[in-house]
């Protein structure tokens with residue numbers, strides 16, 4: 393997709409701050425440092441709109457980015473950093489859980505994992521939790537440029553087998569460095585947001 397407009401709208405700390413434009417929303421989840429901000433910047437063709445390496449464990453907010461007046465990316469706080477893990481749900485944020493469960497404009501969650509390593513227990517917990525509530529999921533395996541191409545199939549298999557990915561859920565390899573996977577991810581997002 394050609395992104396002509398992208399703006400940061402709000403860091404919401406509660407539901408009363410969510411945008412009321414009625415546009416569809418795509419949420420992004422992943423442990424801290426997985427490459428979420430870099431992916432957002434790559435997808436929207438901006439160098440630095442999403443803040444990279446935002447401090448883990450900081451105030452838990454939902455960051456809304458409006459794209460082409462068509463949809464929102466909703467950046468969820470990174471999980472799995474030190475003491476902020478999915479096993480400590482309260483810390484990760486009841487209101488984030490509530491957003492994921494109750495927001496009717498939420499069309500899909502992009503779950504980022506690092507292609508280089510097997511998904512962590514927090515990644516698996518997140519995937520299981522989203523699956524349990526029947527929230528549409530797309531798994532994106534980041535930092536593919538750091539894995540030699542010849543080993544991509546092996547690493548992809550490791551991601552799928554560790555998460556026990558359901559056949560209906562897409563897994564896309566991605567690199568914020570090379571742009572690998574960008575168009576595939578856009579086309580998948582648009583399938584979920586075009587009515």
Ligand code: GDP
Pocket residue numbers: 422423424425426427428429430431443444445446470534535536537538566567568569
């Ligand atoms: P976040 O905490 O999930 O938002 O992660 P960031 O986007 O801040 O990325 C964490 C670190 O990984 C930064 O140093 C990025 O430059 C690096 N990084 C993110 N994505 C990629 C990628 O696709 N390839 C490479 N080589 N580095 C990446």
